[in-house]
Amino acid sequence: MYAGPGVKTSPDFPIPDKMKAWVLGNPGELKLTEKPVPVPKRAEVLVRIDAVAICATDLEIIDHGPPASIQGGMPFNKNFTPGHEYMGTVAALGPGVDEYRIGQRITVEIHAGCGQCKRCREGMYTSCHNYGLNYGDVDKGHRANGFTTDGGFCEYQVNNINTLVAIPDAMSDEEATLVVTAGTAMYGLTELGGLVAGESVVVTGPGPIGLLGVAVAKALGAQPVILTGTRDNRLKIGKELGADHVVNVRSEDAVAAVKRLNGGKGVDYVVECSGAPNAVNEAIRMVNRGGKVCLAAFPHAETPVDVAHIVRNNIYLYGIRGEGKSATHRAEAFMSQKRFDATKIHTHTFALDDLPTAIRYAKDRVDDAIKVVVKAKGVAAHRVAAE
Numbered sequence: 059m060y061a062g063p064g065v066k067t068s069p070d071f072p073i074p075d076k077m078k079a080w081v082l083g084n085p086g087e088l089k090l091t092e093k094p095v096p097v098p099k100r101a102e103v104l105v106r107i108d109a110v111a112i113c114a115t116d117l118e119i120i121d122h123g124p125p126a127s128i129q130g131g132m133p134f135n136k137n138f139t140p141g142h143e144y145m146g147t148v149a150a151l152g153p154g155v156d157e158y159r160i161g162q163r164i165t166v167e168i169h170a171g172c173g174q175c176k177r178c179r180e181g182m183y184t185s186c187h188n189y190g191l192n193y194g195d196v197d198k199g200h201r202a203n204g205f206t207t208d209g210g211f212c213e214y215q216v217n218n219i220n221t222l223v224a225i226p227d228a229m230s231d232e233e234a235t236l237v238v239t240a241g242t243a244m245y246g247l248t249e250l251g252g253l254v255a256g257e258s259v260v261v262t263g264p265g266p267i268g269l270l271g272v273a274v275a276k277a278l279g280a281q282p283v284i285l286t287g288t289r290d291n292r293l294k295i296g297k298e299l300g301a302d303h304v305v306n307v308r309s310e311d312a313v314a315a316v317k318r319l320n321g322g323k324g325v326d327y328v329v330e331c332s333g334a335p336n337a338v339n340e341a342i343r344m345v346n347r348g349g350k351v352c353l354a355a356f357p358h359a360e361t362p363v364d365v366a367h368i369v370r371n372n373i374y375l376y377g378i379r380g381e382g383k384s385a386t387h388r389a390e391a392f393m394s395q396k397r398f399d400a401t402k403i404h405t406h407t408f409a410l411d412d413l414p415t416a417i418r419y420a421k422d423r424v425d426d427a428i429k430v431v432v433k434a435k436g437v438a439a440h441r442v443a444a445e
């Protein structure tokens with residue numbers, strides 16, 4: 059019988075001893091196995107995973123390893139379960155937990171910092187100095203499920219209560235998986251960037267973070283919000299999510315277009331989500347003097363950057379990792395108020411058993427896939443297109 063020291067369960071939520079879990083074998087190889095259902099410790103709950111979205115970073119981890127780090131090394135053949143953008147229902151409470159109740163629907167942030175290093179104490183727990191030190195005799199309490207600890211491509215997972223975000227009944231499972239993506243955009247624009255209403259924003263690259271970056275920027279009162287990219291179907295979704303202007307960089311020079319659309323001047327912020335080779339050099343020419351560039355994409359190669367232009371023009375350049383300072387809670391507040399419709403980027407749902415197919419849809423953008431979600435329950439084991 060499922061139990062642990064001080065763990066509270068409920069007859070309404072019977073918990074099995076074992077669960078289905080996908081694990082990473084060699085690079086690119088996922089296997090469906092059985093694992094024991096994990097047991098929450100102090101300040102943790104057991105989450106029954108109801109839906110999990112596939113992220114470009116999952117594809118990177120499954121094929122290449124980083125940024126996942128398991129027991130201080132590559133994640134292959136370590137019985138590691140990837141997946142990090144999940145939501146679900148609280149199914150058991152660890153000792154002393156009274157902040158959440160069994161049966162409550164929640165979505166999760168990815169990073170639970172150690173809580174004791176300088177950055178965690180500042181609320182920047184996604185930059186925890188004890189990142190990945192959560193095994194053996196170096197257990198510092200850090201967890202980043204799907205990166206340094208087991209993630210969401212399974213039926214149950216334990217989460218620190220600091221990573222939980224309560225969601226309303228009216229929010230669908232699929233929409234709830236997108237809260238953390240919006241939270242990342244929020245963290246980049248407000249906590250790290252300092253954006254205030256009325257400032258101008260360009261988002262380069264209409265992937266999930268870029269598209270929700272547009273939505274969050276508009277909801278925060280940015281004006282204008284300009285989205286650049288190469289795919290017209292995604293630029294169209296960007297308009298629906300609040301972009302005042304969209305620019306297809308195949309037909310127009312992006313820097314010239316931004317200046318034309320912003321009264322001849324550069325904008326206050328660029329959120330770089332494309333990872334394109336010349337993206338940073340273009341971004342620093344899209345901002346005005348003293349403007350800020352948030353780097354949210356992982357380029358695959360090192361690229362030369364015009365540092366003299368950055369210095370001469372007092373431009374701020376900063377990377378963003380994840381969704382610190384509880385920005386996810388504020389993103390959820392926008393979404394539960396329906397300030398934007400994040401479900402516009404959800405395109406497909408598959409059963410958990412069909413994870414390899416779901417991954418193929420996300421990777422190859424089959425059928426114009428953007429966000430692909432898998433669900434353990436309530437979905438027949440075949441493809442279900444989003445409405």
Ligand SMILES: [Zn+2]
Pocket residue numbers: 113114115116142143
């Ligand atoms: Zn992600």
Ligand SMILES: [Zn+2]
Pocket residue numbers: 171172173174175176177178179183185186187188
């Ligand atoms: Zn820390």
